[in-house]
Amino acid sequence: MIDLPPEAWEALALSLRVSVVATVLSLPLALWVAHLLARRQFRGKGLVDAAIHLPLVLPPVVTGYALLLLFSRAGPLGAVLEPLGLSPAFRWTGAAIAAAIMAFPLMVRAIRLAIEAVDPKLEEAAATLGLSPARVWWRVTLPMALPGVLAGVTLGFAKAFGEFGATITFVASIPGETRTLPAAIYAFLQVPGGAPGLRGLVLIAVAVAVGAVLLSNWLAPRVAARVGGR
Amino acid sequence: MLEVSVQRRAGDFTLDVALEASSGVTAVFGPSGAGKTTLARCVAGLARPDAGRIVLNGRVLFDGTTDLAPHRRGIGYVFQEARLFPHLDVRGNLMFGAPRGEEAGPVAEMLGIADLMDRRPAGLSGGEAARVAIGRALLRQPELLILDEPLAALDARRRAAILPWLGRVREAGVPILYISHAIEEVARLADTLVLLRDGAVVRAGPLAEVLSDPVAAALMGPSQAGAVLEGVVTAVADGLAAVETPAGVLHVPGGEVGQRLRIRIRAEDIIVATARPEGVSALNVLPAVVEAVQPGQGPGVMLRLRAGEGALLARITRRSAERLSLAPGVAVWAIVKTSGVARADVGGG
Numbered sequence: 001m002i003d004l005p006p007e008a009w010e011a012l013a014l015s016l017r018v019s020v021v022a023t024v025l026s027l028p029l030a031l032w033v034a035h036l037l038a039r040r041q042f043r044g045k046g047l048v049d050a051a052i053h054l055p056l057v058l059p060p061v062v063t064g065y066a067l068l069l070l071f072s073r074a075g076p077l078g079a080v081l082e083p084l085g086l087s088p089a090f091r092w093t094g095a096a097i098a099a100a101i102m103a104f105p106l107m108v109r110a111i112r113l114a115i116e117a118v119d120p121k122l123e124e125a126a127a128t129l130g131l132s133p134a135r136v137w138w139r140v141t142l143p144m145a146l147p148g149v150l151a152g153v154t155l156g157f158a159k160a161f162g163e164f165g166a167t168i169t170f171v172a173s174i175p176g177e178t179r180t181l182p183a184a185i186y187a188f189l190q191v192p193g194g195a196p197g198l199r200g201l202v203l204i205a206v207a208v209a210v211g212a213v214l215l216s217n218w219l220a221p222r223v224a225a226r227v228g229g230r
Numbered sequence: 231m232l233e234v235s236v237q238r239r240a241g242d243f244t245l246d247v248a249l250e251a252s253s254g255v256t257a258v259f260g261p262s263g264a265g266k267t268t269l270a271r272c273v274a275g276l277a278r279p280d281a282g283r284i285v286l287n288g289r290v291l292f293d294g295t296t297d298l299a300p301h302r303r304g305i306g307y308v309f310q311e312a313r314l315f316p317h318l319d320v321r322g323n324l325m326f327g328a329p330r331g332e333e334a335g336p337v338a339e340m341l342g343i344a345d346l347m348d349r350r351p352a353g354l355s356g357g358e359a360a361r362v363a364i365g366r367a368l369l370r371q372p373e374l375l376i377l378d379e380p381l382a383a384l385d386a387r388r389r390a391a392i393l394p395w396l397g398r399v400r401e402a403g404v405p406i407l408y409i410s411h412a413i414e415e416v417a418r419l420a421d422t423l424v425l426l427r428d429g430a431v432v433r434a435g436p437l438a439e440v441l442s443d444p445v446a447a448a449l450m451g452p453s454q455a456g457a458v459l460e461g462v463v464t465a466v467a468d469g470l471a472a473v474e475t476p477a478g479v480l481h482v483p484g485g486e487v488g489q490r491l492r493i494r495i496r497a498e499d500i501i502v503a504t505a506r507p508e509g510v511s512a513l514n515v516l517p518a519v520v521e522a523v524q525p526g527q528g529p530g531v532m533l534r535l536r537a538g539e540g541a542l543l544a545r546i547t548r549r550s551a552e553r554l555s556l557a558p559g560v561a562v563w564a565i566v567k568t569s570g571v572a573r574a575d576v577g578g579g
Contacts, residue, residue, distance in 0.1 A: 121313055127300040128274055128307035129327025129370045136301075139326075143317050 008197035011184035019160035022099035034111035064169025094171035099160035107156035114148020147222035158212030236282035245429040257420035265429040275300035306372030312359035314351035321347045327370030357388040417494040442541035444524030444532035456496035457543040477540030500544035501565040514566035
């Protein structure tokens with residue numbers, strides 16, 4: 001086992017919680033958006049597509065700043081949530097929101113590709129067998145796209161796990177609350193010569209990233225295998 | 231009972247069709263591009279007519295105000311490709327649309343796929359996949375079954391192998407709309423025939439009537455034309471069955487006494503004589519009367535012959551027709567080449 005100081009363990013645990021919550025919460029929305037983009041034609045589709053991809057190309061600090069404006073006491077969402085005591089600003093929930101937004105485009109992309117690979121003719125056949133569109137989606141589209149969906153979830157999780165720029169801009173780096181693993185690495189680096197546990201955290205970050213990419217690359221071709229055949 | 235009247239325009243092509251289909255097999259026959267599949271898709275709710283009315287067993291599926299989604303129409307659809315679900319085994323595919331409590335067994339037994347239950351679609355032959363697709367549509371308990379050229383993707387040998395199974399589906403009693411451009415399939419399975427051409431119905435009626443109509447025959451293409459007779463085997467000798475048909479007794483290879491057969495006689499395989507032929511090798515010589523002479527394109531004419539209660543279609547050259555002075559009312563002998571007799575077991579008696 002890697003020898004880590006308590007603050008490092010704390011950061012790791014927080015990062016796991018943040019990325020699991022971020023992935024689980026954005027998955028339903030990602031499925032819905034991916035389905036819309038893959039199967040529906042509507043006005044402004046290109047715009048929606050671009051907006052979803054924006055976090056991929058925007059400087060993360062800008063995304064974080066946008067979140068800050070949105071959720072600040074004067075912001076449109078913050079003004080509603082603050083009086084209820086639900087404001088995510090400078091809380092771990094805020095870190096999860098930032099991570100979810102950064103992971104979202106990756107998830108949508110992978111899931112969309114998987115859904116596009118499912119032959120619409122099969123969905124048509126399912127409809128003639130008496131299934132409503134929702135049940136067709138549940139019994140044909142989703143099962144056939146499942147490996148791709150899992151690949152998207154894996155990538156999204158890894159992205160959420162490694163998110164730094166938007167998170168630190170939005171919720172800062174409060175130990176035990178918002179100091180995720182990447183934020184902890186950054187903090188440890190500020191200590192001359194590096195704080196103890198720095199190397200361990202770096203190794204964990206690398207392992208999670210490499211593992212996720214390998215798993216996702218292993219899963220993605222299974223869509224083709226499932227979709228293929230007669 | 232299906233009542234259809236639809237108009238649909240797509241680019242240069244206009245479909246404008248009215249037809250009725252009651253029990254049994256109603257075949258929609260026509261060349262590719264005639265609008266057969268578009269018609270079938272409109273009935274199933276997979277394509278939307280511009281206008282019209284579709285009623286199934288008194289239930290309005292489509293009219294000016296109603297447009298039921300495909301899953302609410304109660305119509306089973308077998309596509310040209312089997313379209314089996316690759317993530318499910320054969321059992322999963324068969325039971326996909328089946329009501330709760332339904333069992334795959336009897337249908338699988340009927341279609342000869344009971345041994346394939348645990349196989350994946352990818353491991354099936356084309357003929358097996360087609361049968362699974364048919365079983366899947368049957369098990370969904372449809373009020374109407376549309377078969378949209380289900381055999382078109384198969385080679386001739388597989389097609390011949392699967393036709394008897396389709397005969398059994400026909401006997402299962404579900405009304406069938408059978409879309410096809412293969413006259414052998416139609417002649418074998420259909421009770422009612424609708425001829426479609428360029429998006430319009432050119433002829434519709436009982437199979438034997440339409441197939442012996444010289445005008446319809448011309449539209450179907452002369453080499454495709456031929457009358458269909460149904461009869462019962464009364465005797466078997468020397469490997470030949472004597473079949474009692476409305477047109478008289480015909481001898482065809484094979485068969486068992488009591489078996490009900492449907493016999494298709496291609497118009498090209500009938501020789502017409504004005505005197506009773508002596509010393510010919512053909513076994514089937516039927517007395518007949520010319521009912522109609524229909525000149526076609528090229529050197530041929532199509533004759534409709536009345537033989538007993540049945541009708542035959544013969545294609546001869548215009549020169550022969552003139553030389554023999556063939557005109558309506560002339561008594562002739564129809565010599566049927568045995569090789570021109572295609573038999574099909576239609577079950578029943």
